[in-house]
Amino acid sequence: MQMARVLVLGAGPAGISAALYARRGGAQVTVVHKGKGTSALSRAELVQNYYGLEEAVPGAELERRGLAGAIALGISLVEDEILALDYGEGFQGFRAVSPGKTYEADSVIIAAGTTRKAPKIKGLRELEGHGVSYCAVCDAFLYRGKVTAVLGSGEYALHEAEALLPHAAEVLLFTQGEEAPSRLPPQVKVHKSPVTALEGTERLTGILLENGDTIVAEGLFVALGTASGSELARKLGVMLAGQDIKTDAHMATNVPGVFAAGDCTGGLLQIAKAVYQGAEAGLSAVKFLREKK
Ligand SMILES: Cc1cc2nc3c(=O)[nH]c(=O)nc-3n(C[C@H](O)[C@H](O)[C@H](O)COP(=O)(O)OP(=O)(O)OC[C@H]3O[C@@H](n4cnc5c(N)ncnc54)[C@H](O)[C@@H]3O)c2cc1C
Missing domain, CATH: 3.50.50.60 (FAD/NAD(P)-binding domain)
Known part of the structure; x- marks a missing residue:
């Protein structure tokens, strides 16, 4: 047996x-x-x-x-x-x-x-459960037809982006200055400039970058490191x-x-x-x- x-x-x-x-x-x-x-x-x-x-x-x-x-x-x-x-x-x-x-x-x-390290991004903690998530498999359906982002640059971020693709209108990847994973599907748009703050009071509305750009997004999935x-x-x-x-x-x-x-x-x-x-x-x-x- x-x-x-x-x-x-x-x-x-x-x-x-x-x-x-x-x-x-x-x-x-x-x-x-x-x-x-x-x-x-x-x-x-x-x-x-x-x-x-x-x-x-x-x-x-x-x-x-x-x-x-x-x-x-x-x-x-x-x-x-x-x-x-x-x-x-x-x-x-x-x-x-x-x-x-x-x-x-x-x-x-x-x-x-x-x-032991949490990303130091203004607004991140406040918007947890209001647009900020840590599990694409659990929450992807909440972002059906919405612009949704992933924060990270490794295999884990790739996995989360792939889980979001069938649901979201558009999937963005914010790599905090790192290179994007090589097998990233071409429809995922990459932003290398680091995220400095999240915008939105009740819910996430936008992602502010170090280069001064604000990117409109309703969801952000944190997938830094492993x-x-x-x-x-x-x-x-x-x-x-x-x-x-x-x-x-x-x-x-x-x-x-x-x-x-x-x-x-x-x-x-x-x-x-x-x-x-x-x-x-x-x-x-x-x-x-x-x-x-
Ligand atoms: C600088 C420092 C000094 C310390 N000094 C002491 C001390 O003097 N005395 C003391 O008692 N304690 C000390 N500690 C604390 C102690 O090291 C930890 O409490 C202990 O190691 C916890 O054991 P753990 O098995 O839970 O996790 P860890 O030791 O962190 O092991 C985690 C394991 O999970 C694996 N893993 C994680 N994610 C994945 C993934 N996605 N896929 C595959 N594998 C994964 C890692 O590869 C690793 O093998 C210290 C800690 C640090 C950082």
Whole structure:
């Protein structure tokens, strides 16, 4: 019989801890992450406040040990960037979509950390939910026949622009000075000049650029960098509290089979908490899969 498949999104302390517990619980575990040096852990110069460290250890070295430990336990680690999470087609489970691949799983653990930087654009926070959105798959239908924009320049921004094209009258891409993605459909109009402010009181009406131009638009989808854990969770209908993924004490979200752990759940942003929540999420995913059989 095929082993239940658990997909862990993220290879920081939360993701690796979740993977270890799910693997020891008998699941077939795949961890997808953006590669070495992409976790918050890898940016910690020296870690001194974690159990068992006689001397302070660089975060990058702890990351290396974590990845090596997972591989030693037979966990499959894949370097890729997940752009969207979705429900399975033709099977009860989930799909994670990257630029070149689709991963299928019976349960998903989101441990993608948190993005600590928010774009500093005047009016952005005020217009969230009033023209500013973070999920094209969820909200594209609201912009049917309207001029709609995407903020970003990577694969994630490309994915959001493609999701909007069938709905919006016109799709614009604001790249904040960066080059547009090479595979961008030709009908998407690119603006390289950075966005400085958003206009509109009740709802978004226009986008003000550094070069002085104002571009009329009724929707703006923020897709800077890569999709964060909460952005991916939102696409599945997972409840958030602000930018944090909401879970119960066993790290279960409101969507059966989807769990979350670590910085993406908010609270204490520390390794000890990420490792604990990862362990709990891994155990919970295994329990969920056993009860589902
Ligand atoms: C400078 C700095 C110093 C710190 N010092 C300490 C300290 O001394 N002690 C301490 O306890 N804590 C410290 N922290 C906090 C600690 O690093 C974090 O709390 C911890 O790393 C959180 O673990 P996590 O697994 O939730 O997320 P992360 O460690 O951020 O890992 C996130 C993972 O998700 C992956 N990912 C994200 N998005 C995607 C996507 N779309 N597709 C695929 N993969 C994705 C990334 O590649 C990465 O593998 C520090 C943090 C920083 C930034």
